[in-house]
Amino acid sequence: MTIRVTFWSYFADLAGCAETSVTLPERATVGLLLESLYRSHPALADLRRSTLIAVGVEYQDADHVLADGDSVSLFPPVQGG
Amino acid sequence: MTIRVTFWSYFADLAGCAETSVTLPERATVGLLLESLYRSHPALADLRRSTLIAVGVEYQDADHVLADGDSVSLFPPVQGG
Amino acid sequence: MTRSLSITVDPIAEPALVSGRTLSPGMGAAVSFAGVVRGLEGSDPITALEYSCFVPMAEHQFHLLFDRLAERGTVESVRLVHRIGRVAVGEASLWVEVVSPHRAEAFQACQWLIDEMKRVVPIWKKPLRD
């Protein structure tokens, strides 16, 4: 299945792109997606402990099971206000 | 010496007047003034524990020594806002 | 610390007060509070509150509170308007604004000022039911 990934704020600079797509086996978790992304975009791996992850518009953690067509967002701590 | 006394808020209703004057010996304290006022305006005596006292524009307590011409205010707890 | 105090019988013109705010470049937070007359005093319906005030003492006591805010060194500006006389239900009787570099200070100072005002500033209210 194909998962679209969007990088927000300075994560886009670190990733070298604002969006990418990743092909994963069915019922892959967010954790598996991250392993794949950290291999292809190693600069993001250093920030994994402060990385926030959303699927669609909801926060999810590494155990969350993805579905084909999901949009995943990775971003640094938020700074509104 | 003569002390002018002003009653604020519902203390004026209880006292039956908004202002009065009290003649006291020199160097009388606020406490002595109150004793005099509570004799002449007994309805105020019941509220003595919640009564606030100012001399001029400063809060004072019973030990404060008065001077001729002082203006003393008696009033209930304040309720601004 | 700049300070502005008004004890007035006029309605409180909040939008104009907000328009009149000035901030130096180090300021990041403006907290304001509007206290509005409620239609119930306890469980009884009212139409207005009548505020009375010992004005010279109220001004003095407000300034003593402003002095204490100034001593903190974290408040750039405080503005306070207290309306007196008859204030109808739904109208503001009090408006306070505190400007500080950071929001925690501004929130804390604004609340502190209102709490202290309700302890020491000689203003009283009487419910009206006409």
Next chain:
Amino acid sequence: MTRSLSITVDPIAEPALVSGRTLSPGMGAAVSFAGVVRGLEGSDPITALEYSCFVPMAEHQFHLLFDRLAERGTVESVRLVHRIGRVAVGEASLWVEVVSPHRAEAFQACQWLIDEMKRVVPIWKKPLRD
């Protein structure tokens, strides 16, 4: 609880927002907060902040926070405007207003909303020095 949310590139028109406030007769307190861009980010002078936002998620997360405020049952109205894009020093990036029957609730809810926003709403800022 009524709620109003705007995520916008337009300047925040505080006086107009204040003019637009509506209160039911039981309400006694309106607390508002304006967050203004400071001229220093850390110790470096800046000219503006550039705010970026994942808008659909930000709107969703704001509404989850509003849901939690509504559950308290003590807030009548919340209005929030977050400006995005370039916001110059001295201009407001955030305006929040909470209306409640009593002031303690309004102050607490307004601060809670800002604290939670800074934890979960996907908005980021970048200092500009041009």
